[in-house]
Amino acid sequence: MAKNARNAPRLFLWLIVLVLVVATGVTLWRTGAFRAPPSIALVPADNTPYWEDAILGARHAAERYNAVLTVHKVGGDEQTQSSILRDLAAERVSGIAVSPLHANRQALLLREIGLKIPVVTLDSDSPLSGRMCFVGADNYTAGRQCGELVREALPEGGSVVIAVGSMDKANGQLRRQGVIDELLERSFGPGRPVEPMNVILQGPGHTVTATLVDDTNPAQAKANIAALLASGDPPDCIVGLYSYNGPAAVEALTEAGAIDDVVVIGFDYTDATLAAIEAGHIYASMAQDPYNYGYHAVRLLAEEARGKGHAILPMNGIIDIRCFPINADNIENFRAKIVKRRSGPVEG
Structure with missing residues (x-):
């Protein structure tokens, strides 16, 4: 009896340790620490220089939110873009960010893909597709x-x-x-x-x-x-x-x-x-602000892959990133902002 009494504190201590280990494991699992990083595909509309900053923003978001990003460029051809989207759906990537080349003709395809994989549109929307969110300007x-x-x-x-x-x-x-x-x-x-x-x-x-x-x-x-x-x-x-x-x-x-x-x-x-x-x-x-289009599209998809996306999703399904005029009066300040942004991850 005395021996059991002496062992009781030790057993209680081990029980506390076990509870802490289990709780830590559950927390790490829920936060995705034990899972492979989500795979996010970015499908721009074309190969023009406009997309360079969108891709940069997407890469910075992938680094910050621990996602694997692939970029699938098309030359402005709708059939090629649709084929790439089908291939990505077959691969079961974690999420797709796409600038649809035809809002209506591709709506059904995007809706079908969206039933299996989260789809975010950026730069140009396809409202009939049922996409998870649109990231871009009005x-x-x-x-x-x-x-x-x-x-x-x-x-x-x-x-x-x-x-x-x-x-x-x-x-x-x-x-x-x-x-x-x-x-x-x-x-x-x-x-x-x-x-x-x-x-x-x-x-x-x-x-x-x-x-x-x-x-x-x-x-x-x-x-x-x-x-x-x-x-x-x-x-x-x-x-x-x-x-x-x-x-x-x-x-x-x-x-x-x-x-x-x-x-x-x-x-x-x-x-x-x-x-x-x-x-x-x-x-x-x-x-426009294509850097933040790419950044927030990937951020949203990475969080969705971890079960958090809808918690940060706007009620109207649109992340509106406003346009602004550049002219001779503000171009010097604008250039400085771009240089800073391209030097490393900067949100906003």
Whole structure:
């Protein structure tokens, strides 16, 4: 009896140790410490320089949230992108972040994949796909912001041509409609039907005379502008809605000797766009934040793989990362921010 009494504290101590070991093991399992890192696939829309910062942000998020990231680039071809998505679904990756090339045609495929694997759209949405979340700008609002820049540059009005990479993608549709609605001084209407392509749209002061679509081909974008200038009726302003449209317009205008005759509004912040702003050839550019598109898409998918994603998911399923204008007044500060961001992981 005395011996059992002496052993009781020791047994109690071992019981405490056992409970602590089990509790620690359960905690580590729940946090994913004993599991393989989640595998996240990023599928951009094309190979243009715009995506470089999105990929960088995705890589930084993968490092921070202990995920394995693979990047699957496509050349702007919908069938190729859909094939890659099917292959990734078959591999059962932990999550897919994709910029769909066609919002409606790919919706069913994305919905089917989403029943098995979390899918996040970034940059361009596919609302009918049932995706877990969209990470990106409100593209309609971004278009209206571009329209505001046109009105600022041409306060007395004038003719405007819109250049856009795709009218199949939701981002191209919404940006264009936003520009049109702003210039025609309409009420805010993100659900307004897409304006026909082959009509001249007359507003109180500004007239949208044409929309040039280049199928996300920078060379074609330049050729479209060159053909427009060769017709002998240059517009007062060209609004480029994809990252390469502004620089393509500058090249075509320079070669035609008309660089000082037409106002150019750009989109995003490629090196060529920033150089053109500094040279005074692009009035301003409406910049997205692709770094944070990639960062937050991967962050969300990595957390979802560990059972935490829906806890941080916005109620409306959209992480809205706002656009902002870059012009001659703020370009120096913007360049400093980009240099800092590219030097290492920086959220926000």
